[in-house]
Amino acid sequence: MSLQDKYSALTDAATAAGITDLAVREQDGVLYIDGTAADGATKDHLWEVYNQIDPNFASGDLVLNVNVAIDAAVTHAKVVTESSNLNIRKGPGTDQPIVGKAAHGEIITLVNRSNDLWWLVRTNDGEEGYCYAQYLEAQA
Amino acid sequence: MKTTKLLMSTVIAATLFLASCKPKDAAIQAAIQAKEAAGITVAVTKGDVTLTGEVDDEATKAKAEEIAKAEKGVKSVINNLTVKPVAAPVVIADDSALIKNVADATKDFPTVKAEVKDGVIVLTGELKKASLITLMQHLSALKPKKIDNKLTIK
Numbered sequence: 222m223s224l225q226d227k228y229s230a231l232t233d234a235a236t237a238a239g240i241t242d243l244a245v246r247e248q249d250g251v252l253y254i255d256g257t258a259a260d261g262a263t264k265d266h267l268w269e270v271y272n273q274i275d276p277n278f279a280s281g282d283l284v285l286n287v288n289v290a291i292d293a294a295v296t297h298a299k300v301v302t303e304s305s306n307l308n309i310r311k312g313p314g315t316d317q318p319i320v321g322k323a324a325h326g327e328i329i330t331l332v333n334r335s336n337d338l339w340w341l342v343r344t345n346d347g348e349e350g351y352c353y354a355q356y357l358e359a360q361a
Numbered sequence: 362m363k364t365t366k367l368l369m370s371t372v373i374a375a376t377l378f379l380a381s382c383k384p385k386d387a388a389i390q391a392a393i394q395a396k397e398a399a400g401i402t403v404a405v406t407k408g409d410v411t412l413t414g415e416v417d418d419e420a421t422k423a424k425a426e427e428i429a430k431a432e433k434g435v436k437s438v439i440n441n442l443t444v445k446p447v448a449a450p451v452v453i454a455d456d457s458a459l460i461k462n463v464a465d466a467t468k469d470f471p472t473v474k475a476e477v478k479d480g481v482i483v484l485t486g487e488l489k490k491a492s493l494i495t496l497m498q499h500l501s502a503l504k505p506k507k508i509d510n511k512l513t514i515k
Contacts, residue, residue, distance in 0.1 A: 236473075246449075246451050265494075268498060277510070277512075281507050282507075315465045317467045338462060338503075353465060356464070
């Protein structure tokens with residue numbers, strides 16, 4: 222069975238969910254699915270479908286890179302760590318010194334999102350620095 | 362009156378001439394169609410050939426036009442073939458960038474050990490099932506070649 226067949230339920234779900242710029246390619250035994258989802262719930266749904274096809278993602282034959290589209294007008298984000306505070310760092314990288322913290326659930330100001338992985342933010346106390354974008358949820 | 366008659370006869374002559382063209386068009390059509398690749402539709406009107414359909418690349422499109430032009434009796438070829446859009450190539454991050462980004466992404470998962478080699482992220486250690494999706498989402502955004510997940514899921 223080809224990888225495209227194995228993951229057809231996933232690509233069908235992606236198409237049905239209206240994923241934009243959807244690209245599905247197979248290369249060297251790995252299927253790459255890229256695209257942009259309208260919201261986080263759509264992205265999570267695709268990951269659930271992926272988990273059903275390949276329980277615990279153990280096969281190593283798919284790279285599912287679906288990001289959530291963010292309106293350019295969005296100016297605030299919520300801290301969505303599991304429970305801990307989110308480090309705010311001087312530069313983009315965990316090797317950078319910590320300049321502040323944002324509390325779990327806190328809503329902070331987005332200053333710049335030009336780096337996909339690290340967003341420049343400002344807390345309500347006026348601390349400015351970089352946070353890991355995966356722990357931030359853009360507020361509509 | 363005379364002009365009208367002349368016109369009429371011209372029209373009749375033209376019609377007869379065109380009618381006589383028809384079987385020729387059909388023959389040309391069949392001859393070209395047989396030589397063209399699957400997915401290409403050939404239409405012939407008065408020796409003018411129109412190619413429609415979708416092909417894989419520009420070279421196939423040009424070749425299809427050459428085949429049609431080479432056919433005897435062809436006056437012109439309108440090449441309306443479209444080239445299939447190429448899927449964006451797979452982008453795989455450099456190891457140096459990937460190693461740094463994987464370290465950032467796995468920092469909050471202290472029970473997970475991640476190694477990067479030739480674009481492949483190898484995960485060992487153990488992790489709670491609830492955290493697995495989050496970790497996989499973080500890592501998949503880093504453009505790895507592959508994620509080799511050898512984690513023990515608790």
